[in-house]
Amino acid sequence: MELLPYYFLTFAFLSSIILSFLQAKAFPAKPSTFLRLPPGPWQLPVVGSMHHLIVGGSLPHRALRDLSKKYGPLMLLKLGETPTIIASSIEAAKEIMRTQDVTFATRPISVTVHTLSWGGRDIIFAPYGDYWRQTRKVCITKLFGPKRIQAYRSLREEEVKNLIHNITRAAKTSPLVNLSELMTAFVSDTTVRAITGATHKEHPEFLRAWGTSLKLAAGSNLADLFPSKRWLTDIVSGATYEAEKCNQIIGGLFDNIIKMKRERNAISDATDTEDEDLLDLLLKMHKGEGVPTPLELDSIKGVILDLLEREVRLRLPP
Template sequence: MSSWILAVLLAVIGGFAYLQRSAKHRRLPPGPRGLPIIGHIHMLGQLPHRSLHRLAKKYGPIMYLRLGLVPTVVVSSPQAAELFLKTHDTIFANRPENQASKYLSYGRKGLAFAEYGPYWRNIRKLCTLRLLSSSKIDSFKGMRREEVALLIQSLKDAAKDRAVVDISAKVGNLIEDMTHRMLFGHSRDEGCEFKPVIQEALNLVGTFNIADYIPYVGALDLQVRFYMIKLEYCPII
C-alpha cells in the first residue's frame, strides 16, 4: 500500500511540475496566485459564486484559475460569454470530464456528457428526429389530456371537501406521471418510483469529488474509503 501512495504522490508532483512548465509558455488570462497541487480550490469557499464574483472584480471578466490540476477559465461578463458561447462555441463545446459522468452515463455516452464530435452530433440528430419531433410529441397528446383531466378532477374533489391543496406538489406529480407514461408506458402506481432515482443521480453528480481535480488520486478511491469508514462508525447515516 505504501508503494501505491508513493507512486501517486510522485505522479501528482510530476503533473504539477508539468503544468507549471507548460503554463510559462502559454498566454493565460490574469488570475490569483494558487497553491501547489490544489491550485485555487481553497479560494472558492462555501459560496463559490460569491467568491468568483469578488475575484472577477479584481482580475477582470476573463480570469484564469487552476482547480487542482485542471486549468479553468472563468467568464463573468455578457461580452466575454458571447465570445465563448457563440463566436468560439465549437472550441469550448465540451463538458469537463468527471467520474460521475463516466459511471452514470455509460462512459460519457449520454447526450448531456458526451464529447463534442461526430458521436454527439449523431445522437443529437437521433433525439431530434425520434424523440423530440412534432409527430412524436403529438402522439402523447391524448395521454397529456388524460393526466391533466385527472389533476383537475382531484382539485375539484379537494374544493368540495374544502381541503388544503399544495399546487406545487400536484404539478410536480403531474409531470412525473406524464414522464412515467411516456418512458415506461404505465403510471407510477404500476411500477417503481422514478423521481428518487433522478434525485440520487443529481446528488451524485453534484457531490464534490477530489479525483475530478487531482486525477492521480482517483485510483485510491479516497472518498469511497472515507464514506465506508463513516458508515461503519455511524450506522444511522
Template structure:
C-alpha cells in the first residue's frame, strides 16, 4: 500500500518564506536607485554571512578598506549604508540630517517603546517635533535640570561611599553605576527610589540581551509572522508587562 507522509510544517514555512522574498525582490527590480558600491551578496540573506561568523566591527573595517568610506550592505531585506569616514559622517549628520532622521524598524524597540511612541524612536514628523518641543521646554530646560541637582549630588555621594566601603573587595562597578543612574531617574520622575530595583534592572538587561544582535524579525520586517515563530515577540511582551507592573506599583503605590 502506498503511504503518503505528511509534508513537514517547517518546509511549508520555508517555502512560503522563499516565495515572499522572491516576490518582493522582483517587485523592487523596477525601482532604480543610485547606491554606493558594496561587496557581493548571496540570495535571500545578502551580506549577512560576512558579519555573523566574525566580529562585526572588524568585518566592517575590512570591507570598508575594499569598498570605500561609503558602501552598501544587504542585511536580509534591509538595505544598510555603512559610513566609515569622519568627514562623511559629519556631512551626513549636518547636511542630510532630515533625510536620514528616521530610525530603523526593530521589533524589540516597537514592543518596549509602545509602538515607537517615544521621542527616541518615533518617526520623524509632526508628532516627533511636538515631543521634542515638550522635552526641550518642560523636561530638559536649564531650570528643570538644575532643580534635580541635589538628587544627583546625593546619589553620586552614595555611589562614592558604597565604593569606598568595598575597599579591598572586588566590586561590579557597572552594576553600581546602573543602580545609581536608576535611583537618579526614579527620584527625578516620581520623587522616590524605585521599589524592586534589582528585578527592574534584571529585566532591563534581559530586554537588551533579547534585542541585541541580528534577529530574523528585524532582518525581514515584512514577514511579521517571524516575530511569533521565533518566540521573540512573546518574550519581549512578557518583559514589557513585568516592567509595566513595577512602574505602576512605583507610580501609584505609597
C-alpha cells in the first residue's frame, strides 16, 4: 500500500466532516451483508478509519505499525468509503502476492489514473483477463523481442549523438546545464521515434503534460476515498480536472501521430516488414491482424504511454 501523505489525510478528514452533513440524510444507510472480514480499529461515520492515522500527530506509516501490532498481520481499514486491507507480515504478503495472486492481480485504479489511462485501456492498469494477457503477450513477443530492439540500434546511436550535441551547445551558453531536462527529452525522442518513426513537434507542451500526469498518478485524490461524493470532491481537489487537461494534450498528440502514420502508409503502401516501426505493428493489431481481438485506438495510446513511462524508469535515475 502506498502511504498517504499526512497533510492529505488531515485535509481529507476535515473535508469529510463537511461532506457527512450533505449526505447523511439524503441517502439512508443500507442494511449491511455479513462478511468474514479481517479485524480492524473502530470506525466513524463517513471518515471510516482515517482518524486513527492522524490522531496524536503520528506519521501514517507509524500509525499503521502500531495498529498492526494490536489487530494482527491482516487488518481492515476503511479510508473514507473505501475498504482497504493492510498486510504487514511476510506470511500475509506472500498469501496475497503469490498464493492468491490471480485473485488480487487486478490493480485498483484511482479516478485520476482512470482518466489518464483512457479507462484502464493500457497494460499497467488493465483488469486481469483476456485483454491484459493478449496485450502483454503482444508487447513481449512483437515489441520487445531481441530482433526488434536490435533494429533500432542506429536510431539510438543517432539520438545519443544529438544528446551530446545538445549538452555541448548548452555548456557553451551557460555554466549550468539542466541534464535532467535534456535526458528526459532524449528518452522521449528516442522512444517516440522507435514507436512512430518520426519526431513530435509538440515537444515542450507534451513533456509538461506528461510530467504533470506522472505526479497526478502518484498523488492522492479525494474522489478515491469518497466515490459517492465525486461531484463535490472534484470541485474541492481539482485533480480530476488537471488529469483531464493532461489527457487531452497527450491524447491529442497521439491522435496526430496515428493520423500522420496512416497517411504515410496510405501514400507509400509499403509491405516491407523490415521498415515497420512499433506503431505499424499496433495499427495492424487494430485491424485484427495476428491477434484474436483487435486493439482499440485508446489501447494503442495507452500502450504508447506505458512504453514512454517504462523507458523513463529504466534510463533515468529516480
